[in-house]
Amino acid sequence: MSDIKYNNKWFKSGLELLNEVLYGKWKFIIIWNLTDKPLRFSDLRKNIPSITDRMLSLQLKELEEEGFVERIVLEGNPPKIDYKLTEKSQGLLPALTALESFGRNLVQNKPPYKKVLSQEIPLPLSEDQESFFDML
Amino acid sequence: MSDIKYNNKWFKSGLELLNEVLYGKWKFIIIWNLTDKPLRFSDLRKNIPSITDRMLSLQLKELEEEGFVERIVLEGNPPKIDYKLTEKSQGLLPALTALESFGRNLVQNKPPYKKVLSQEIPLPLSEDQESFFDML
DNA sequence: CCGCATCCGGCTTGATACTG
DNA sequence: CAGTATCAAGCCGGATGCGG
Numbered sequence: 485m486s487d488i489k490y491n492n493k494w495f496k497s498g499l500e501l502l503n504e505v506l507y508g509k510w511k512f513i514i515i516w517n518l519t520d521k522p523l524r525f526s527d528l529r530k531n532i533p534s535i536t537d538r539m540l541s542l543q544l545k546e547l548e549e550e551g552f553v554e555r556i557v558l559e560g561n562p563p564k565i566d567y568k569l570t571e572k573s574q575g576l577l578p579a580l581t582a583l584e585s586f587g588r589n590l591v592q593n594k595p596p597y598k599k600v601l602s603q604e605i606p607l608p609l610s611e612d613q614e615s616f617f618d619m620l
Numbered sequence: 621m622s623d624i625k626y627n628n629k630w631f632k633s634g635l636e637l638l639n640e641v642l643y644g645k646w647k648f649i650i651i652w653n654l655t656d657k658p659l660r661f662s663d664l665r666k667n668i669p670s671i672t673d674r675m676l677s678l679q680l681k682e683l684e685e686e687g688f689v690e691r692i693v694l695e696g697n698p699p700k701i702d703y704k705l706t707e708k709s710q711g712l713l714p715a716l717t718a719l720e721s722f723g724r725n726l727v728q729n730k731p732p733y734k735k736v737l738s739q740e741i742p743l744p745l746s747e748d749q750e751s752f753f754d755m756l
Numbered sequence: 757c758c759g760c761a762t763c764c765g766g767c768t769t770g771a772t773a774c775t776g
Numbered sequence: 777c778a779g780t781a782t783c784a785a786g787c788c789g790g791a792t793g794c795g796g
Contacts, residue, residue, distance in 0.1 A: 497720060498725075499652050564697075583715040589635075590637060644787090672791095674760085
């Protein structure tokens with residue numbers, strides 16, 4: 485694997501570089517929530533219950549500076565503010581999809597060597613279905 | 621999207637859950653470095669130049685507790701210690717591959733995405749543009 | 757050298773309150 | 777609704793030390 489140079493620094497992997505460019509506890513989650521469509525501050529807060537106003541504000545600001553999110557002011561009374569993904573963050577979506585999937589699979593402690601055919605997996609679980617597993 | 625329950629807590633996405641289970645600045649990078657084969661402490665330190673002994677030690681310990689990495693003591697004089705991925709972390713590899721790829725692709729795009737308040741700064745060659753040639 | 761442990765300072769994040 | 781302000785807690789970096 486060759487090294488990578490970015491901003492006059494050398495990195496031994498794209499992951500290290502990404503750590504430099506996009507470090508922040510909530511950034512992946514925010515981007516993930518914006519995949520379908522732009523959202524407002526309050527929508528994001530509702531979709532990410534454990535984030536605080538402060539962190540949402542800070543990380544959105546950084547995401548904007550880093551070019552991953554665009555802040556769109558819609559004139560009106562009251563004016564509304566949309567946060568929208570840029571082209572740059574589109575490239576992250578495959579990775580985030582894979583991370584999302586991995587995170588969801590952590591719930592069922594299935595041994596990974598039990599292969600599951602993806603065609604057989606029904607689409608989303610109904611909301612009650614998880615409580616079944618959680619009665620430990 | 622349905623909610624997920626894990627350790628008596630509710631999450632609205634697998635990414636949030638993952639943040640709870642696997643938070644740490646260096647964990648993805650460490651796992652990524654262990655994909656091919658088990659490595660020793662010093663090998664990891666060599667592959668991740670910007671990590672300190674302290675952080676490598678801490679994050680390895682947490683990764684072990686969280687079940688993503690196994691610590692293998694090889695008897696001998698001196699005894700050697702290998703760090704090896706568990707089955708659990710195999711599921712992360714697709715995501716890490718995608719993140720690695722995204723990180724590497726960031727180089728080709730114009731690097732400093734930060735807003736620079738400058739009509740006055742001329743466009744010519746920035747230092748970063750050499751990286752284009754350095755990659756060859 | 758190897759694999760940590762300890763201490764300290766600084767940066768990141770959390771909790772709560774408050775504003776236009 | 778879309779954030780700030782302030783303070784406290786926790787995570788991280790750097791230096792140092794230590795037994796093997």
